[in-house]
Amino acid sequence: MSSTRSTSALLYLSGVTVSFDGFKALNNLSLLVEPGEMRAIIGPNGAGKTTMMDVVTGKTRPDTGEVVFDGRADLTKLDEASIATLGIGRKFQKPTVFENHTVRDNLVLALAGLRKWHSLLLAAPTKAENDRLAEILSIIRMEEQQHMLGARLSHGQKQWLEIGMLLAQDPKLLLVDEPVAGMTDVETETTAQVLREINKTHSVVVVEHDMSFVRALGVKVTVLHEGSMLAEGTLDQVSADQRVVEVYLGR
């Protein structure tokens, strides 16, 4: 098995299997995400959605299978930090901002660029960085709160800050885990708009339960079931698929 294989896909998973104590969280999963694409991944609980994200971001090592990013990087051999540096950003289901840091400092930490400990010791903010911070603060509409501690933000504000952090990180591929959990209908609609906006310049993979949200995104959908791909296509196509209906309703 060659570690670098050429593929036009931005993210290429082939035959990925992960088992925990005999339970196969992912079972021979294959998936292709093209550059510039936005993909929604749905599936019932335990279908392996989060495990797939863990494999891509280096948190979990697959037992077998290939995971290739950008046609050359073998993600199964890299750790979280290297994968993040390659350009894969992740937004967690629960918003995780740094609670003891200000909004601005949260963004500074996420800002693409300096990551090594020795380069940070004497680092001073550059004009380019300050401009970028101002830009992001205005996109997420948090200029007023920029000196507020992360712990004092509301749930919604934390979600926005986390999206701001992803923008600061400027990854090629964004993995977004259940972005609208616990949101109102209006917030859900706004989040879909924001993701579509982000998708203009970034590739995005969204894992979500909420069907109306997936419909609002209007993108290609992959259905996972018991660690494998069950169906792929538009939301209408997969909804018409008999096996998908059984998985969702037939229990």
Next chain:
Amino acid sequence: MITRFLWRGMDRNVRLFVLLVLAIGIALPLLNQLVPPGSPFHVPAWLMQLMGKYLCYALLALAVDLVWGFCGILSLGHGAFFALGGYCMGMYLMRQIGSRGVYGNPLLPDFMVFLNYKELPWFWYGFNHFWFAMIMVVVVPSLLALALGWFAFRSRVTGVYLSIITQAMTFALMLAFFRNDMGLGGNNGMTDFKEILGFSVQADGTRAALYFASAVALALGLVISAAIVGSRFGKALTAVRDAESRMRFLGYRVEGYKLFVFVLSAAMAGVAGALYVPQVGIINPSEFSPANSIEAVLWVAVGGRGTMIGPVIGAIIVNFGKTWLTGALPEVWLFALGALFIVVTLLLPKGVVGLWGQIKARSQAKKARAPA
């Protein structure tokens, strides 16, 4: 805006505190040397020596706080780094004794003559030079921290497991240093020092200088720690403390951050130990005792974890209490220590330094309610 103001205020506080440490560092020796005994302003040598000891403890506490308070690494083995620095200084002081020892051997320290050593062990070479010993004071604890940290942080050993490893490390070192064939004085350790840089260690003038050096070392430690914590590195460091895996997903190689502060902190502890030994006049394996390391953590907790001033105040308060209680009611000390730990954990999560903020917040809340 308020938080920013507070941060700035904190920086000013640290600056003032550093000046205070230096002022006390200058004032006490002057009051000892220039004011004649009998004057109410005369500072006796014993008090200066006691304060010098406390300043060394304060530097150790600051070192513990740097890793625990700002990076979340609860080290229960910092006493080992302190003791190693002390041993390096002790080896220098032993070699300064020369032929004035009981056995009068010009090369071998007394305990080696007593144990029938024929020649100086290899690791004693160079310690007759002050500069060499001073380099070793920093290098030996740093290397140990580097080795331990390298393996532990790479393997992602965190939390209580890391604490246990550090505790085991100091315990193992204690057992090793107790052995006579280590060539480091065995259970008696090293004592009966005569001179440091040609000055008698017993002389008041030398004591004053050592005390002053301790104050300078503490001030320097504070300035370095504050600069690190205040930098962008410091922001990343506290972020590692609060959400380590999040930092990894942002692309930070967390191990490097931890290793840097752990090694720096070990070096600070080593310097503290080196200043401690000539002031107390002895170094023996009991300095490696696990209880010492735990006590150092307690000083930080009492003073205020994650603050610059807290560990210094905590170390001085607790050790003052220890000196007083072990003199007045020796059997009560350990109970008092235990009680202190419980009280601090339950009532003062941010230590004595945090108490000020708690009182202020309460009075403000009262004021806010009053007009209604």
